[in-house]
Amino acid sequence: MIDIVILNRNLRLHDNAALFYGSLRSNYIVIYLYDENYWEANGKSTRQLKFSNDCIEELDNSLQDIGSEINIFEGSFNDLKKWIEANFIDYFIHMNHCTDISYFRKGFEKFKKDFGSKLRVYDDFGLQLTNFDRDAWSKNWNRIMHADLLKSPMINKNANEINLIKFNDYKNKTKGKFVELPNIQKGGSSEAKELLESFLKNRCDGYRTKMSSPSLSEDSCSRLSPHFTYGSISIRQVYQRLNELLPFSDHKVDLYSFKKRLYWHCHFVQKLHTEPELEFHSMHRMCDKLRTEYDDEMIDKWIKGETGFPFLDACMKFLNANGWINFRMRAMIMSFASYNMWQPWQKTSPLLAKLFTDYEPGVHISQVQMQSGVTGINLPRIYSVSKQSMDQDPNAEWTKKLLPQLDNFDPKLIHNAELNGSYIPQIVNLKTSAKFARDQIWGIRKSIEFKNEARKVYLKHGSRRKRYSNTS
Numbered sequence: 001m002i003d004i005v006i007l008n009r010n011l012r013l014h015d016n017a018a019l020f021y022g023s024l025r026s027n028y029i030v031i032y033l034y035d036e037n038y039w040e041a042n043g044k045s046t047r048q049l050k051f052s053n054d055c056i057e058e059l060d061n062s063l064q065d066i067g068s069e070i071n072i073f074e075g076s077f078n079d080l081k082k083w084i085e086a087n088f089i090d091y092f093i094h095m096n097h098c099t100d101i102s103y104f105r106k107g108f109e110k111f112k113k114d115f116g117s118k119l120r121v122y123d124d125f126g127l128q129l130t131n132f133d134r135d136a137w138s139k140n141w142n143r144i145m146h147a148d149l150l151k152s153p154m155i156n157k158n159a160n161e162i163n164l165i166k167f168n169d170y171k172n173k174t175k176g177k178f179v180e181l182p183n184i185q186k187g188g189s190s191e192a193k194e195l196l197e198s199f200l201k202n203r204c205d206g207y208r209t210k211m212s213s214p215s216l217s218e219d220s221c222s223r224l225s226p227h228f229t230y231g232s233i234s235i236r237q238v239y240q241r242l243n244e245l246l247p248f249s250d251h252k253v254d255l256y257s258f259k260k261r262l263y264w265h266c267h268f269v270q271k272l273h274t275e276p277e278l279e280f281h282s283m284h285r286m287c288d289k290l291r292t293e294y295d296d297e298m299i300d301k302w303i304k305g306e307t308g309f310p311f312l313d314a315c316m317k318f319l320n321a322n323g324w325i326n327f328r329m330r331a332m333i334m335s336f337a338s339y340n341m342w343q344p345w346q347k348t349s350p351l352l353a354k355l356f357t358d359y360e361p362g363v364h365i366s367q368v369q370m371q372s373g374v375t376g377i378n379l380p381r382i383y384s385v386s387k388q389s390m391d392q393d394p395n396a397e398w399t400k401k402l403l404p405q406l407d408n409f410d411p412k413l414i415h416n417a418e419l420n421g422s423y424i425p426q427i428v429n430l431k432t433s434a435k436f437a438r439d440q441i442w443g444i445r446k447s448i449e450f451k452n453e454a455r456k457v458y459l460k461h462g463s464r465r466k467r468y469s470n471t472s
């Protein structure tokens with residue numbers, strides 16, 4: 001009997017259930033499924049692939065130290081199924097669960113059905129994969145976070161060659177795609193551990209206040225998000241290390257704030273797992289009727305950072321170049337698209353997702369819907385670009401760095417986008433567009449029908465943790 005471990009987004013050696021349990025008989029092969037169509041599907045992009053490849057490279061090196069390696073299978077789940085059946089008779093497959101976009105989910109669901117009891121899928125993120133019970137969710141999550149970490153896999157004694165390409169050949173094939181991405185975060189478990197240690201010990205100082213500033217947050221946020229997405233570190237590893245250091249930290253308030261967010265992450269991923277239709281439909285279905293028309297030209301200007309609002313455009317330029325921006329700016333960017341531009345989130349969300357190295361469909365889709373006012377269970381909030389510009393970049397230094405053509409302008413003029421023909425024309429009027437959006441969104445929320453439906457959404461998806469109620 002041979003054990004086949006299939007990797008997707010859990011790219012680490014330690015605390016990796018599929019790798020650990022798949023290695024117990026010391027007779028295993030490890031396969032990474034590379035499906036080109038997946039990387040072109042809803043919200044996926046080359047910058048994410050680059051990060052994922054860094055993670056695979058480090059994991060491949062670590063596996064070689066224990067007599068194993070990563071084999072790359074190029075194709076779909078269905079192609080992989082045929083290949084396994086053609087090459088093995090006595091086998092058992094191990095995979096970690098992954099809540100992902102519909103392209104992945106459909107392939108994965110069929111794969112699970114095809115192999116039935118020959119495949120074991122392991123839980124991830126503290127999700128409730130079956131027997132979903134929102135009331136018990138938090139307790140279950142805590143139990144999983146406190147459980148012992150899984151050790152590294154056993155040494156592999158299987159020396160049989162298999163007819164798949166190795167990581168280096170695959171790397172050479174794909175590296176041409178990455179030449180224009182010099183600023184994207186580097187992937188891999190050692191990078192994740194360094195970020196974790198530096199954050200918990202030093203960088204977290206002032207996290208709670210600095211996290212909203214686009215310039216300060218670059219260093220004062222953990223920057224672990226793409227590592228969670230590609231699994232170069234597990235949330236449980238981070239949670240347990242945090243608990244070890246917390247009692248001795250001088251920055252307890254900051255670290256508690258960080259701890260809450262680890263919970264939010266999983267809470268949001270659970271929503272997409274429970275209701276995969278959320279990838280395309282609003283949590284509160286009546287909200288799908290709000291924005292029925294779209295304007296491709298306007299959306300194009302937004303995603304390129306050519307809206308005529310300097311602070312917003314600076315955020316977009318920064319995100320385009322770096323693959324990351326802080327939470328507050330993401331919320332403002334999305335709020336602008338959904339409220340001021342009044343565009344359907346289904347059109348704008350995948351374009352934004354492509355720019356994030358950390359694109360995590362469960363978190364992204366929940367957040368996009370919250371910032372578009374379509375969940376029914378969160379109070380709509382329209383971010384004012386002028387106010388954010390004033391609050392988060394009072395001297396407009398950060399904006400000027402990204403838009404050097406505005407170097408000689410007074411910060412006040414930049415905040416209010418009053419640049420008298422010296423900058424790109426504004427694509428909307430901030431005040432009238434916000435008023436229109438407010439009227440529409442509060443108008444629909446008034447009816448009994450809306451409220452009844454919102455109650456159902458809460459029962460299915462709402463957080464039961466009082467302390468975390470602002471996440472809903």
Ligand SMILES: Cc1cc2nc3c(=O)[nH]c(=O)nc-3n(C[C@H](O)[C@H](O)[C@H](O)COP(=O)(O)OP(=O)(O)OC[C@H]3O[C@@H](n4cnc5c(N)ncnc54)[C@H](O)[C@@H]3O)c2cc1C
Pocket residue numbers: 211221222223224225226228258261262264265266268325326327328330331334356358359360361363364365367368371
């Ligand atoms: C429109 C929009 C889209 C977003 N899309 C994504 C996405 O695709 N992937 C993603 O990981 N995050 C997303 N976020 C949430 C948040 O902005 C990022 O998690 C955070 O900025 C990542 O940086 P960090 O790791 O330094 O965060 P830190 O502040 O250091 O937080 C630590 C971790 O907590 C989690 N976290 C933090 N804030 C949130 C939040 N509000 N909701 C859920 N989890 C959170 C993340 O896993 C993060 O890595 C989105 C937010 C918005 C408003």
